[in-house]
Amino acid sequence: MHIELVRSSTKSLPQQISETLAQRITSGLLQPGMRLPSVRSLASSLKVSQVTVSKAYDDLESHGHILCSQGKGCFVAKKPQKAQESGFGWQDGYDDFLPRAQLWRNFDYSNVRYPFHIAAIHSDLLPLDEIGSTMSRLVLEQPELMASYGNFQGDSELREVMSRHLRKHGVAVQASGIMITSGSQQGIDLVARTFVGPGDTVYLEAPSYTGAIDVFAGRGAEMIFVPMDDEGMRIDVLTKLCDRRPPKLIYTNPTFQNPSGVTMSITRRQRLLELARSYRCLIVEDDPFSDLYFRKPPPPPIKSLDEEGHVVYMKSFSKVIAPGCRIACVAAGGNILSRLIAAKSASDLGSPLLNQRAVLPFIARKYEAYAEQLRAALRGRMETAAKLLKQHAPPGVTWNLPEGGLNLWLQLPAADGIAGLHARAEQEGISFLPGDVCYSGEKPSRHIRLCYSQMTETEMEQGLRQFLLLLKEHLGSGL
Amino acid sequence: MHIELVRSSTKSLPQQISETLAQRITSGLLQPGMRLPSVRSLASSLKVSQVTVSKAYDDLESHGHILCSQGKGCFVAKKPQKAQESGFGWQDGYDDFLPRAQLWRNFDYSNVRYPFHIAAIHSDLLPLDEIGSTMSRLVLEQPELMASYGNFQGDSELREVMSRHLRKHGVAVQASGIMITSGSQQGIDLVARTFVGPGDTVYLEAPSYTGAIDVFAGRGAEMIFVPMDDEGMRIDVLTKLCDRRPPKLIYTNPTFQNPSGVTMSITRRQRLLELARSYRCLIVEDDPFSDLYFRKPPPPPIKSLDEEGHVVYMKSFSKVIAPGCRIACVAAGGNILSRLIAAKSASDLGSPLLNQRAVLPFIARKYEAYAEQLRAALRGRMETAAKLLKQHAPPGVTWNLPEGGLNLWLQLPAADGIAGLHARAEQEGISFLPGDVCYSGEKPSRHIRLCYSQMTETEMEQGLRQFLLLLKEHLGSGL
Incomplete structure (x- = not known):
């Protein structure tokens, strides 16, 4: 061992x-x-x-x-x-x-009726007919797309489309500065395997995305979790911590953070980048949700401020248009990018070319209008969920209403018994994510994460009502 | 650094x-x-x-x-x-x-006219229309396949089909003992990241598959290359080497080996497995080519002899039916498999579900008949290439006729100047794989690998003629 x-x-x-x-x-x-x-x-x-x-x-x-x-x-x-x-x-x-594999343990339910555990969007809301018809046309007209390994960095046309999209959102990157990955999970993994080794110090938000924690743990990193407030990661605390242990890498999910929903303020984004410059280290900016705002657009990505290649920016289109196609992109500069491409080649010889081409026309031409509709739909879901919570959540359970994204982050009165609640809920076909897996695991968390967008609205309502009953029972039982 | x-x-x-x-x-x-x-x-x-x-x-x-x-x-x-x-x-x-990234460097040519460098099969020979029509039907009838993350281990129906296929070829494995990967490259990578760490000893054949060498090098392994003869890896030599440095893992490609074309005898297969048992270590048996025999079927996989879970068997369907879909499988037993599935989840949350379903009916019902045709076609290509070599290869250049697979492994009179030949060939739109990248890199190799199946027969003939002229020029120039 x-x-x-x-x-x-x-x-x-x-x-x-x-x-x-x-x-x-x-x-x-x-x-x-x-x-x-x-x-x-x-x-x-x-x-x-x-x-x-x-x-x-x-x-x-x-x-x-x-x-x-x-x-x-x-x-x-x-x-x-x-x-x-x-x-x-x-x-x-x-x-x-x-050393740790919480993803594996917590995200693989095939037979859950009410899947609140996974931050995803229900197929009814996704543009699957569009992408499906493109794919259908492609396989019939250009079957050779299935024969080719493609380019390790990713299809150049898709990279062109993605660079246009990113430029519109403030990230000045050329197609040559982009790599296509099989979801952002692979992006995080490629950065970790390339740049993080045993004992290297990686800073993350507390709480953070469990899939990132798994990956850094797998590299033998010394992970340090930095507390957050309502402006995101506490840069003052991070600065002091870095004095003691200089960072090799800082992982952040600054916009509608997974799992907490918090968004980092523009001032903190600037200060974080300054910190990375002074320590000559990388920031991994994981950004699956910035297009999913409910009221006003979030601050521009940290990457938009980055002139010296300190930020590896990950933009997932996977979650938002077709998770099953596994298409995300990484924007990075200089030889950080070329080393990541080398790692990608050793990892899987490149993502499937067909899947890349299948999402291309949609991202190029229809994504902006679609995102607007999607935002409205998700806001509706969130408000329904919030209403139910307000009516039926037992006393002592608290939450903040998110300004975007897919998750609600609930705080229970105590950490004890959450494992029991989880098992009990599973028996009734309801899944949620225990907050524990979003931390280092040193001490139990009294949070749980619920995703409100992975079911139809009716199912979500039914599931949430049923879950809140269970929660009441659970808390009433003295735990 | x-x-x-x-x-x-x-x-x-x-x-x-x-x-x-x-x-x-x-x-x-x-x-x-x-x-x-x-x-x-x-x-x-x-x-x-x-x-x-x-x-x-x-x-x-x-x-x-x-x-x-x-x-x-x-x-x-x-x-x-x-x-x-x-x-x-x-x-x-x-x-x-x-530390090393030869794959990245040597396998990414978009504008090569005569691609001899990559061991692949030309799209004309692949069943792309079949798979394309399945995929087209799936995306229209079940667009939700593009919405789902699927199961980390891989689609259970596809695993069922693959287990039937493997059982037919002597590997007694249930669907529960199989994991789907994005090509065998990912399978090798998952084994390495899970089980190989800095200083661990990994044995490979000399020469070996460059993508595997890259991966083990990236884990900081101590790689030891074991010489081969016409029965494959020299187990007598390996046994002596293991006395000095016990193996953590042995990587082998026993059937129509990439790049040398050599097939390991049944006796050696047995002895290799016994060695792994005595050292309580893993064998990675990478098997992309066993269905591609020209005369008689090769010996059964080492995995077919394995009763104690020492062999992680990798069978790629990617190369043989649709490389762009990136579908291969890993058969392993006990908690070696469960740990690999955990690694797969951290790596990319699972391979695209749609791509898995798209190859399923073909593998289930048509693969055997297709493989027979493919063997005949490949044998034809190989014989054409061999004839040209016999007629036009300059003196001092030698090769063995392979009994299966996709490659010819040529030995030149000297290692000097192969880099120059490579650059010169590239100018004329011809690529080949320099043998160097198939070794540790300690000393230059005088081999080169040519794949005869990645072009139409006519293109291959033209390209090979042109290459042999270059080779003659190169050798005539005194190098």
């Missing part, structure tokens, strides 16, 4: 070990009943003392993650799994570099 | 540094005219002595990779690049984890 230990970290070694193992247990990567390595063998493989490992195991046991018994060793707690097929046991000792 | 140093390696530290930098220079990641860090600063960041860095720089200079001048420092050789836009200079000092 590989655990990336950072000796210069503010966290103690036992704490680093126990947190990593706890992450792996809650992610399901270490399964119930699985035997942990002995104290002696883990200590030897991590090159730490046996006391350090013992402390970590004690901590895990006191939190109920593992069960230890004299002479038999320590096992992952809860119901014992069914015996592994014989012969596969060697795999348990085969090291990996996956 | 991050360089992963392995202190227990058989290579000296100066050698490790100079090889990594040479890789980055030949990959184009360090561009001509770019200034290298000073001896003092690189020594300090790598925690080695200044003498070590000086030795590495001397070595690079003696091979013509860099130019050093007293007082000014060392610069990447060749023509100075055009001055960077002001302000972007900080990027040169921004560390990355990309």
Whole structure:
């Protein structure tokens, strides 16, 4: 079992070990009943003392993650799994570099009736007929699009269209400064694999996007979560933290932040960029939602202020027009971009060309008008959800009305019992995202995230009513 | 600049540094005219002595990779690049984890008339009309396929179809034991990012697939290349090497190997698996070509012998039916698979669902008959190419006739001048793959790889004639 230990970290070694193992247990990567390595063998493989490992195991046991018994060793707690097929046991000792995988655990429900867990838009609202008819025409007229690997950087025509779109929104970038990715998730992953290594310091908002946390954790980064207020990430706090640990990279989702919904003010955007310049580091600006505002357009992207290539800007068209096509873009400058393209080639030889061409005409010609309609529809959904919350949310539950985006971020009176609520809701076919996965995992969160746009309005209303009843029951039960 | 140093390696530290930098220079990641860090600063960041860095720089200079001048420092050789836009200079000092990127450098030609460099099949031979008409029907009848993220592991129906296919070919795997990837390149990448870390020992065939070498290099692996003979990887040599450095992973392409065309014998397959069992390590069996045999079917996959989950088997349908759709599968067992699925989720949230469904009916019902026709067509191409070679290849150039696959692996009398030949060929619109990129890069290779199936037969004939003339000129010129 590989655990990336950072000796210069503010966290103690036992704490680093126990947190990593706890992450792996809650992610399901270490399964119930699985035997942990002995104290002696883990200590030897991590090159730490046996006391350090013992402390970590004690901590895990006191939190109920593992069960230890004299002479038999320590096992992952809860119901014992069914015996592994014989012969596969060697795999348990085969090291990996996956300290955390909350995405995997929390976003893969096929049979949920009311999917509030995933920040997505219901197919009724998406321009699928348009894109479908383009795709249908393309495969019949240019079947060779399915034969070609295309260009690693992405189709040049699509990059041209995207650069026009970005320029309209304040980001002065040429087609040559853009790379196409399979969703922004891949963009984040490419940046992390290219520029972030063991022990590198990555700053994120607290809370942040769970998929980004997974990726940076997978690179062995030292992640530091910076508190937010209603203007976004606290740059004053970040500045002080950077004094102690200079940043390798700062990940931010400044507009209608996922999950909190908060938007970073223009002043903070400027100060963040100044900070990155002074530390000669990168900012990853993840921007899936800026077109989805309810009242007034948000401030321009940080990238629009960037003249020296400090910002890697990620704009997803995937979420907004066709998630299943997996098309997003990354705008970056200088050799930061060329290194990302090299990483993309090693990662998958480029995104499917057909999918790129299928979304091209829509983005080129119809996207702006569509976005206007979509904003109105989403605002309607949000207001319906907000009304229901106001009427039926139990006392002690609070939330802010978002100015855009797809999510509501609810604060419950306490963190205890959210796992139970989650399990109970799942039984009734309702999913939500527990706030825990949006933090480092050090302590339980009392937040949950609900997406209001992934169902029809009627389904969303039904689901939300039912969920609020469950929530009332849950809170009434004394937790 | 991050360089992963392995202190227990058989290579000296100066050698490790100079090889990594040479890789980055030949990959184009360090561009001509770019200034290298000073001896003092690189020594300090790598925690080695200044003498070590000086030795590495001397070595690079003696091979013509860099130019050093007293007082000014060392610069990447060749023509100075055009001055960077002001302000972007900080990027040169921004560390990355990309020691090598030959794929990026060698597989991205949009305007080549005779593309011999990429192992692919011309669109005329692919079932694009079939797949196109399925896709066209799907997008019109089920546009919601473009709205959904699908399952991280891959569409369950497609996994079912693939498991039936694999069972027919001797690999006893259920749909639950399969994951869909965006080409086998992504499969290799997922295994590497999940299981291979800095200093881990990875064994590969010499030569091997350049995209795999890039990926393992990017993880900081210690790669050891094992010689081959006409039965494939020399397991006797591998066994001795493993005594000294136990394997974390063995990467093999046992059937019609890319690039050499050699097929591993059944005995060696068994012995390789036994070795993996005794070292409790993984074998990655990359199998893009086993359906493309010319005379008799190749031996069954190593995976067919594997009862304890040591083999991660990668079967690409991408190359053989529609490269642009990027659909391949990975068969693995136990928690090796579940960890790979977690990595896939962090990597891109899953492959596009539509593309998966579009290839499904074809693989389910028509693939076997199609493969038979394809084999005949490819054999025809190969024989045409072989005839031309026999007639026109200059003396001293040798090759083996492959029993399957898409490539011819030519040996020239000497390694010198292949870079010049490559540049000269490119001017005439002809591309080939220099053998160098299929090795560690320690020493120049005198091989080149030509793919005979990526053009129409007529184009291939024209291109090959023209190339052989160039080759004659090249060899006649005394190189």
